[in-house]
Amino acid sequence: MGSPGLINRNNGQQHQRLGITEPISLGGPSEYDVVKTRELEKFLQDAGLYESQEEAVSREEVLGRLDQIVKNWVKVISRAKGLNEQMVLEANAKIFTFGSYRLGVHGPGADIDTLCVGPRHATREEDFFGELHRMLAEMPEVTELHPVPDAHVPVMKFKFKGVSIDLLYAKLSLWVIPEDLDISQDSVLQNADDQTVRSLNGCRVTDHILRLVPNIQNFRTTLRCMRYWAKRRGVYSNVSGFLGGINWALLVARICQLFPNALPNMLVSRFFRVYTQWRWPNPVMLCGIEEGSLGLQVWDPRRNPKDRYHLMPIITPAYPCMNSSYNVSMSTLRIMSEEFQRGNEICEAMESNKADWNTLFEPFSFFEAYRHYLQIDISAENEYDFRQWKGWVESRLRQLTLKIEKHTYNMLQCHPHPGEFADKARPLHCSYFMGLQRKQGVPANEGGQFDIRLTVEEFKHSVNIYTLWKPGMEIHVTHVKKKDIPNFVFPGGVRPARPSKTTWDSRRSAEAKATKNSGTDKSSEGKGVSDGSDERKRKRIDDNIENNVGKSRCLAAPPLPNGEVNGGSPSISNTSSCSMVGDIGAVDSLKSSKYVPEVSAQSGELDGLGVCNTASTVLSSDNHMLSSKEAEKQAIEKIMAGPYAGHQASSQELEELEDDLDNVHDVKNSGVAGEGSPILIANTATVELKSAASVAPTTSSNGAGPSASLYSNGNLEELEPAELAAPFLNEMSSAPAVTQKKPLSIRFNFTSLGKAGGKSG
Incomplete structure (x- = not known):
């Protein structure tokens, strides 16, 4: 099922290239791909994803x-x-x-x-x-x-x-x-x-995406699959800091460009493999960024300081090109990286018949994943006010995640649930939840207390300065343990019994626990568990993300010179179809100063992305065989070399930007503690999270400003990447002081935090 426009060079013709780089592989589908793609299509059909x-x-x-x-x-x-x-x-x-x-x-x-x-x-x-x-x-x-x-x-x-x-x-x-x-x-x-x-x-x-993918039908099936997977795994929500419709479409489209002749089965597999190896904040782009003739601002971290703070840039292809994933935070990037890793492992297991499509789409058990949660309840007096209030609060929830992780030095990590829960017994009311956990991989032989009272109050203050606030619009933030999660969050309002079904996550968690107890050093999966196992892999993901943010990175790949791709590039699902002879360092030494030109080597050839087109390419006498996966890894590395090096913000600059954004919403002399207030962090041997009583919301006068409904996430496909606009804060009166009934403090066994001492502004 070759793609129109992609023609084998052996026929004496050149192919049409889509994207800013050459494809990683032009290999067509194997029989395995055909069978697995049919299984995938049937799975999606049975899941009710197609309209009548x-x-x-x-x-x-x-x-x-x-x-x-x-x-x-x-x-x-x-x-x-x-x-x-x-x-x-x-x-x-x-x-x-x-x-x-x-x-x-x-x-x-x-x-x-x-x-x-x-x-x-x-x-x-x-x-x-x-x-x-x-x-x-x-x-x-x-x-x-x-x-x-x-x-x-x-x-x-x-x-x-x-x-x-x-x-x-x-x-x-x-x-x-x-x-x-x-x-x-x-x-x-x-x-x-x-x-x-x-x-x-x-x-x-949307129209640019459809023009920039080599096979629209394969793109659609793959995108339908990835959207369903993201919803099942709880990472489909732009407003929560994950990815929305446009983001997933762009990520899938880029994989289609890199593997233009692959069927959806292979595209799904390569989606996870590529983005597991992707070094964010290198941007994903379907085409080069054009300046245009109208003078509109385009995404460019070299010239636009704000663009340097984006953690997971996914750039829209139409002028003016913008980052569609500006809402992604350190916490949500970490969660998505874990999910990409899980998907990659399952796809590899599928190739050896150790997993199936049902395994990939197992839902993430959010309320089994953590021991501690924050519950954010909102309510209003009538349907109109509730819709307005709900939209505004949703637009601010991401700030709570950012504030908690910042004020605890990123040691207390948050996992926002992408969506609200309604209690049928309480009309005009809904709840949001965030999972809380100590950062993975940190020794837990000493206690450390996270006092997040001021953090929560800052967040509530940023919500309650809403200019169209009306009596009855309330917000309460409380801590709940896993055993106390309200029943209305579960299907049918019934708390499930201890899950008897063995899932991929629970199986991998058990393996990780056994490995940990035996003292061996195996890597394993298991985010969706509550016992904190498999810390090594998650710590590795944390470290990779932080290292990438803290260093200057190459942020995009420049267009390749017009050239050809070897028509015989293998399907990577069949590793025996291609081998590379020679050390990859020797390959790199042969590159010219131009971007990855083709390298000829004796009787075989190597294209600029490290993918061979013969079964016996010879580059040196070392006889060192590189698998297609390693060739693919080299190709991904080449894709991420680009012109924006040295223009990524550091972690400290990221915090300063968040401070600046938060200050836009502050009201002078409001009587609520601000960023300069110390966050109390104390040593303790107790491992507990103290519950906090609901706190009365601060209120503001009904000042003039834009309608709150602009903050409603609604059901838009999120294809516009523009940021949610903050309300104008003109002519607003000060909010009254908050009545704090009981402290909200979090205590975990933690060594480093006790040494850090208090945080000052």
Whole structure:
């Protein structure tokens, strides 16, 4: 199943290359890949990830009806603005889709992310959120209409005949919108305001992705698989600091470029293998970053100081190129790195029939993984206030993770659960949870106490300065142990008995425990367990992340010179099909100053990424055989060599940036302890986490500011990478002092923390 445009060089023709580097392998699928891909497709089908034909037809009808509505709307406002009849007749607007629907990976009941493109005289405030909103409100087919005009990316949410729609608006500098408008052209951004640029970004990025993958069907199946895997493993959430729809699409697309002729089975396997070896913050890019002619800012850590602080850059391909994963933190990067490692081990086990697809998709047992949790409860007095309050709190939860890890010197680590839980017995209420654990790999023969009272109060203060706060909007932060987790978080409201089913995580955890007790040095997996085993691997991941952040790294690969890829590159799933003779150091010594040109060696050849195209490539007389995995590792190293060396922020600079961002939200003389307050850390021999009573929330006056609904994560596919905008804090009164009823302190056996002493501002 070769990809169109990728032609074997042995036929005397060159292939079309997609991406900033040559592929790692042009090898086609083996029989094993064909069988496993069929199994994967059946698994995804049985999991209910595909919509029915009836639902697909219904969606198309809704989109067609919506397109008619906006065409009628633009004629109505054109006539109302006094345009002549000829202009009214020619007036036009168009509907475009983006997100999972446009990519073709949406499931049953999913939202449709849509964009309305209108002419220059159709304004966003008066016409889109005014007249169009009025027209929709009068239609019986439209329900749950909810405009969010003050969002960073303004959106109108509603259901049309039961189909959920998220509708954005882009006002172009054209008097007439042509029916054949191509919004992928940079010219549509001419004279566009910032909100229009951000609104157009989702569609432009989606279309670029589909053009930059070698085989769309293989890309779709692989992406559908990875989205499902990420949701099952609890790492699908942009607002929580993990990755959202756009991020997973870009990561999968890059793997498709590197293995253009591979089937989904191999693409999934190589996804984990590549990103397990990836040295973040080296960026993932589908194409080179172009400056463009409109002067819009693009991602470039060499010139933009803020870009240096991004931990896991995943760059959008459409101008202006931006980092779509700015929300990733040290904690969530660590968790995702562990999950990539787990996925890689399972895929390797599948090749030897020691695991199957069910193993890969085993859900992460979040409430079995830790002994201690933070529970964040929020409530409001009515449905509208609750929706506003919930969206605002969600946008701030990431700050709690950052503050706790910073104030405890990264020794107390947080794992945010990506989503809320609702108690049916308590309407207008929901809870968020964070797992807490001492940093892995640290000796636990002495006690150390983490007093995070001020940290929690800082977080609550940053939430309660919400400018549209109303009476009844409350937030409470408490500690709960695993045995005290409320029943409503479990399916059906029933706490499960001790799991009897042996999972991959529990099996690997048992192996790690046995290895630890026997004193041998084997590496094993097992994040999803509560006994803290397998610390060595997790410490190694922690150390790798911290080392990468603390050092200057190469952040991108420059485009390769136009060249060819050897057509016979092997499928890496079949390691016997290719061997490399010679020491890899000898290969490196043969590279020229240009970026990885091909190297000819006697009767065989080696392409610039270290992948051989013959079964007996000879580079030296050492007869040292390198496996295809090692060749692939060398290829990944080459991909991560690039032009942004020396422009990554250090760990200390990262903390200073977070301080600056937090200070934006502080209110002077608020009566709540700020960053300069000491964090009490004391020695103790007790191993416990003291529970804290709920703390009354601070409040602020109902000052003027943007609507809180802009902070709602909603169900957007997160294809726009713009950051959530903070509210303006003008004309706000000071919040009253917090009433602290009981200390919130965390005690773990910990050696180093006791020596660190207290933290001062």
